Amino acid sequence: EAPHGLTPALRCCPSPRKPRRRLQALLMAGNDVPPRRGKVLTVDTMNANVKKVEYAVRGPIVQRAVQIEKELKEGVKKPFNEVIKANIGDAHAMGQQPITFFRQVLALCSYPELLDDNKFPEDAKNRARRILKACGGSSIGAYSASQGIDCVRQDVSRYIEHRDGGIACDPDNIYLTTGASDGIVTILKLLTTGEGRTRTGVMISIPQYPLYSAALAELGAVQINYYLNEEKCWSLDIDELQRSLEAAREHCRPRVLCIINPGNPTGCAFHSFKKVLFEMGPKFSSTVELASFHSTSKCYMGECGFRGGYMEVINMDPEVKAQLTKLVSVRLCPPVPGQALMALVTNPPQPGEPSYAQFIAEKTATLNNLAQKAKMTEEILNTVPGIRCNPVQGAMYSFPRITLPERAIKDAKAKGQVPDMFYCMKLLEETGICLVPGSGFGQKEGTFHFRMTILPPTDKLQTMLRKLKEFHQQFTQQYS
């Protein structure tokens, strides 16, 4: 069956099998490309920027972890019986439960026949009706506007106004995206221009979330590192910002300051930089171009798989905004179920609505559980000589610093491995714990870290931290 086929008959169209020899010659034509190789597309002839892309969060350690899981399934004996993945902020995979109300509305939107089912609360049905009414043909299977569904963008803008204590947010400045990553890459794309010393430079915090370095490598922009102050709990240090800015001016054109907020991988708390701009007065709130991003993937909802996200752009040149709107229209629209979910996250059940009590109970339980695990992680790790962990304040990650014995560093380098990669790989092989080496996020020369999510269930997290403690002590002994 032809995937799109309406009528299998070819009618007046000639069969593609007819002028065989000529088509053959043509299909081989690409191979004339020097360097003469069997393939048209090789690592030597592919996009060089793509080769520079690195993404540690799903890098070699994780690939090995997947392999080990297979080996365990096949009955291979290991010193452990399961792999604990603390490498990625994947809440549901770690057992966090979705919010009932969100999933009820998504089910209603997917299969509207359920709107007649009295098992569903009225407020869930009303939300579903409102979303469906805003969809073409009342179906989430229809394309939405490229910028996102109007009423969802209105929910987002009201949510931002509430977040910032009433500072106005125009729905026209809201773009719904395919997760936050999509929006970040789109804005960086708009900003990337120039050659050599005029190339766009983008200031990013080190340690950073590797999406930024990956996107900059792919776009051919210049990555400008500014280092967060680990001693002051990964805070942002103005002197350091100034230093990196001035240093960058020597070799590129700095145009963007990225702030990862709440901190990933460092876990620092969230501040609304839009609110900060407005507190700095109109000179700033009416001029500084700011794009900020959020997604449904983190926080109490942890709905990563739906790839829901939004960005707000303020003070953007109207002509550029028109270009942005055009650019996003090429991909037609963000996934509509993700848009629906974003509408629920930004406009959850309100006091007096039937689902309010359960929503608050579920949300609070999840946040308290995360806060408790954050505290436990900090406390247990700080009992280990050679590990120092800052408070985990705003995100689901810890980024503890580890002291590695000289001999371990030597051995690693001998193996051609970065020392903390060497450490994490050994940890994985001996304990089944999967972390991401600090080198995947960037760190001060000579310092070593790993990123660990706090997401595993409390008991599993506790076991993991205990194993980690034992491992670190053995490791230190072995190499001292």
Next chain:
Amino acid sequence: EAPHGLTPALRCCPSPRKPRRRLQALLMAGNDVPPRRGKVLTVDTMNANVKKVEYAVRGPIVQRAVQIEKELKEGVKKPFNEVIKANIGDAHAMGQQPITFFRQVLALCSYPELLDDNKFPEDAKNRARRILKACGGSSIGAYSASQGIDCVRQDVSRYIEHRDGGIACDPDNIYLTTGASDGIVTILKLLTTGEGRTRTGVMISIPQYPLYSAALAELGAVQINYYLNEEKCWSLDIDELQRSLEAAREHCRPRVLCIINPGNPTGCAFHSFKKVLFEMGPKFSSTVELASFHSTSKCYMGECGFRGGYMEVINMDPEVKAQLTKLVSVRLCPPVPGQALMALVTNPPQPGEPSYAQFIAEKTATLNNLAQKAKMTEEILNTVPGIRCNPVQGAMYSFPRITLPERAIKDAKAKGQVPDMFYCMKLLEETGICLVPGSGFGQKEGTFHFRMTILPPTDKLQTMLRKLKEFHQQFTQQYS
């Protein structure tokens, strides 16, 4: 509430409001960038490739159509009372009904509590259980593997094997994507390299679907046009392929042959080029690098909003494939609901399963209805002097050729408009019918067309075709 906030307290972190003056200086730093302007990002300082991007399917005509809809709502008097959008292949928006089985499974995956509900057939529940079992934490809210969920890729590969009469398809060659567009752009990205005469050239059929020209503009690759043979029902002409290939070799390095199949906008029938390669023998089936794409958006399902898609890559260099896998991992994963939907499209109810009869009935009804509307479109348009429409065979689009009077062409040029844009804009203003001018897809110099979907409900389509006929006759008279 801080979007990700676990603890609102700042703990040891200094408030971002403290060293105010220095931060102000820093935030203004970007404005030092020459040319001195109020904004850092302007049309003069933005990515030049993005400016070159054009996407007619959501271009000026569509923007005006949206405006007119608003005006109608506000009670503005028009010679019509609704806008008929035949500009985009958005089946559900035009009233096409989703397949019940697909939506039942999606509801079950979204809200697994429904698995205990005896309103749902067992085969729908089994499909949902299978998909959920393959998700982290049995939740579609978890990230999937970046290449897509294993069991979904297996469904896709079996579907392709069936499509091609048993030719083997390796699930490792399947990548799930965010709609087909995402996959197409990713592969073009891998292939784009070189400067000046060594730049990658990509052969695309004219008329083309503007995603291709948009992606090539954005990537800075060279678009190589080959013209489909309208007289032979938009068929692919080897002489023309040869001509465009040789011409292109003068100024770039042709490396890719794109075939839009089934034809968009031309509506030609589908052929499996993988099958063709295998019929040409091992010399081709084992060497020619082929990437093919499919999505959940078209055909009888028309589920555009879910952004489900896949690509199959064969004969790709293993090192390049590793680079491809790395590249897609940066975006984490395609939307999981779209992946689930793709599993259902490629593995629908089977004979003997409870939902089989209804599935076949719904699918057949939709396809028959589309086939009937395809025929009606061709027949009615061909009764109009000055309009010639090829048979609509494989896709939901017609791309009829229109003859425009000399004076209309002059008037259009005087207005600085492309003649078929002038025609479509007038059509929209006078009848409320929204089509896309042929110039948005490309056409032979001196010929004019429009793309019209066949998706409106039969009665509405008939009215639309009648209005179109009247308009064309008046237009021709007015300008003769």
